[in-house]
Amino acid sequence: MEQPIYYSKAEYIETDTGNKVSRRATIAGPQNIILGGKTVISSGAIIRGDLRRTNPGHAVVISLGRYCLVGENCVMRPPYKTYRGNFNYYPMKIGDHVHIGANTVVEAAIIGNHVEIGKNCVIGKFTTIKDCAKIADNTIVPPNTVIPALSLFAGSPGRFMEDLPESTQEIVEAHTKTYYTRFQPFDPRER
Template sequence: MDPPIFYSKAEFIETDTGNKVSRRATIAGPQNIILGGKTIISSGAIIRGDLRRTGPGHAVVISLGRYCLVGEGCVMRPPYKTYRGNFNYYPMKIGDHVHIGANSVVEAATIGNHVEIGKNCVIGKFTIIKDCAKIADNTIVPPNTVIPALALFSGSPGRFTQDLPESTQEMVEAATKTYYTRFQPLDR
């Protein structure tokens, strides 16, 4: 059994649904960010839920599923484009059991379930990552890329490197659940 990963209880806010959000993370526009439960947002992470479509009341929603791990220093912001002279942001949907490594920048449109994104990655605007895909550390995925299910992408620009085993779903799910269980307050 892996040892616990201790954190200071004072540094994290725990919600009713088991989300653990670092007080040192920047959650801009929290009313537009949906956390599915048992999600960990690490210190220094920035989630931009405050960016709007043109016109009042058109907030863009960022939703994360259950058992998501957002690493230290990650930046997550909704994808945007200019259309007919208007600058618009679009929603970002992230599935369950998604692990985003430290210092990665994510502007994807959709990230499926059981996805691993390594450290120091850049996920370009409107990227779609299908279920059970993996992005290797230090990969730069160009905007509008579609990453197929059970595929490993790596490099700069990110390219298909190999197929992942059918067991990827179970392995990623076990890894995210184990990490969440190991993530324990130091001062109970």
């Protein structure tokens, strides 16, 4: 059995659906951010749900599926572009069992299920990452890139390196569920 990863009870808020959100994370515009449940948002992470389309009242939604792990100091903001003179933000949809490493900036449009994104990455605007793909640490993915399912991308700019095994889905799912299970509250007064 792997060792628990302890966190201070005072630092994390646990929601009814089992999301664990650090009080040191910045969740801007929480009404526009949907967490599927059992998602961990680490210290220093910034999720920008407060950015709007040009037409007032049209908030942009960022949705994360179940068992997503958002690493320390990640920045997640919706992709944007200027179209016919209007500056617009667009929704960001992230599937289930997605692990985003520390210090990564994400402006993707769609991230599928069972995706691993390494540390110190930049995921460009409107990128689509298909199911079971992996982005290596320190990779810069240019805007509008489509990363195929079961592929490993690495480098700057990120390029296809190799196909991933069919077992990637099970491996990533086991990793995110195990991490969530190991992520335990610790209260120093309980010693």
